[in-house]
Structures are given as structure tokens and as C-alpha cells.
Amino acid sequence: MSIVNSLKERRSYYNISKNLPVDENKVIKLVEEATEFTPDAFNMKSARVVVVLGEQHDKLWDSIFDVFGGKVPREKIDSFKAGAGTILYFYDNSVVKGLQEKFPAYANNxxxxxxxxxxxxxxxxxxxxxxxxIGASLQHYNPVIDDVVKKLFEVPENYILVAQMPFGGIVEEPAEKAKENISDRVVIKK
Structure with a gap:
């Protein structure tokens, strides 16, 4: 599959199940390799990932529901809980601060x-x-859930939660995307 075809196939999947089409070890290997090979500025390697599976995945989404005190509909939370796992994305702020001190001219960046x-x-x-x-979606319940996530998974205090990605077997394909006029966002100058 080419990169463009892979990008076309990537969608937000909200109707997912606990039935993965591959062994969960393949998911773990993907996460490890992607984390190792994704580039970053100054080779800072600040990204941190926690892969939550099984009962811990269910506990995560129940805890997220509890943190919001019912302000997020149970059906929405349960649609994420229905998946096989969740990938929690963080960056290590101690790495960022260390580079800010080492390279003060770039500190704000x-x-x-x-x-x-x-x-x-x-x-x-x-x-x-x-x-x-595997289907997935990207969620942003942080910073409201930061404390509960850190406590549940013993995440260091210096980790900054960026996003949550529930994933699972694909139950239903999302509706077709409307074709956009890409020239509204991409300008070519020769």
C-alpha cells in the first residue's frame, strides 16, 4: 500500500469492537516502531506512549466518564470503551525543559x-x-483527565497528556468524505 493510499484509508472510526483482526502484539510492535522512527526537532525524543489494553482500557473509559460527572454522554464514552484498547500520547516535559536550558535561543520553540x-x-x-x-479515532479529553490517567497508569508527573486514541476492530465504515477543492489549501507557485 502506498503512503497516499494508506492516508486515504485512515478515517475516524467510532464504531469499533474488542475483536482485533490481528494479534495485539502486532499493535504493540507498530507503536514501538512508529515511536522509534518518527522524527522530531533536535532529535529530542520527547514523545511517550502508553498502550492500554483489556480491563485497563475499560477502566480508563469508566474513569473518564466519572471525571466528567455525566457531562459527556455515557453512549459516547461507551463507544470508545467498546474498542480493544487506547493509546495515550504524552510528551516528556523534562526533556523539553532540558533542551530549553541547553539552547535558550530556541526555548519558546x-x-x-x-x-x-x-x-x-x-x-x-x-x-x-x-x-x-484496525479502526481508531483521536480524542482530546485532556487536561480534564490528566490526574486520573497519571494515577491509573503511574505516569510520571512531568509527562504532558496530548491525546487519546481508542482503537478496535472495525464494526462499520464511516460515511464517505466529501471531496474538497484542495486548491483552497494548497497553492503552487512556479
């Missing part, structure tokens, strides 16, 4: 670059999951 690298990692893993026949 390191948090931006850490987020950019994390976004690339999220995209790489998302596309990789789809290549494995």
Missing part, C-alpha cells in the same frame, strides 16, 4: 516542536493501525 513531533507520531500510528485493518 521546544514545546511547539514536541507537540509537532507528537502529532506526527499520532498520524503514523493511526495510519499504521488502519493498515492492520
Amino acid at each position: 521546544f514545546p511547539v516542536w514536541a507537540n509537532q513531533a507528537n502529532g506526527m507520531l499520532q498520524s503514523n500510528i493511526w495510519v499504521g493501525l488502519r493498515e492492520l485493518g
Whole structure:
């Protein structure tokens, strides 16, 4: 599959199940390799990932529901809980701060670059999951859930939660995307 075809296949899958089309070890290997090979500025390697599976995945989404005190509909939370797992994306703020001190002229850029690298990692893993026949979506319940996530999974205090990616077997394909006029966003100058 070419990169463009893989990108076309990557969608937000909200109707997922606990039945993965591959062994969960393939998911773990994908996450490890994508984390190792996704580039970042100054080779800072600030991205951190926690893969939550099985009962811990269910506990995560029940805890997220509890944190919001019912303000997020149970059906929505249960649609993520229905999956096989969740990938939690962080960056290590101690790495960022260390580089800010080492390179003060670029200090303001390191948090931006850490987020950019994390976004690339999220995209790489998302596309990789789809290549494995797995559906996923990207969620942003942080910072409301930061404390409960850190406590549940013993995450260091210096980790900054960026996003959550529930994933699972594909139950239903999403509706077709409308074709956009890409020239509204891409300009070519010769």
C-alpha cells in the first residue's frame, strides 16, 4: 500500500469492537516502531506512549466518564470503551525543559516542536493501525483527565497528556468524505 493510499484509508472510526483482526502484539510492535522512527526537532525524543489494553482500557473509559460527572454522554464514552484498547500520547516535559536550558535561543520553540513531533507520531500510528485493518479515532479529553490517567497508569508527573486514541476492530465504515477543492489549501507557485 502506498503512503497516499494508506492516508486515504485512515478515517475516524467510532464504531469499533474488542475483536482485533490481528494479534495485539502486532499493535504493540507498530507503536514501538512508529515511536522509534518518527522524527522530531533536535532529535529530542520527547514523545511517550502508553498502550492500554483489556480491563485497563475499560477502566480508563469508566474513569473518564466519572471525571466528567455525566457531562459527556455515557453512549459516547461507551463507544470508545467498546474498542480493544487506547493509546495515550504524552510528551516528556523534562526533556523539553532540558533542551530549553541547553539552547535558550530556541526555548519558546521546544514545546511547539514536541507537540509537532507528537502529532506526527499520532498520524503514523493511526495510519499504521488502519493498515492492520484496525479502526481508531483521536480524542482530546485532556487536561480534564490528566490526574486520573497519571494515577491509573503511574505516569510520571512531568509527562504532558496530548491525546487519546481508542482503537478496535472495525464494526462499520464511516460515511464517505466529501471531496474538497484542495486548491483552497494548497497553492503552487512556479
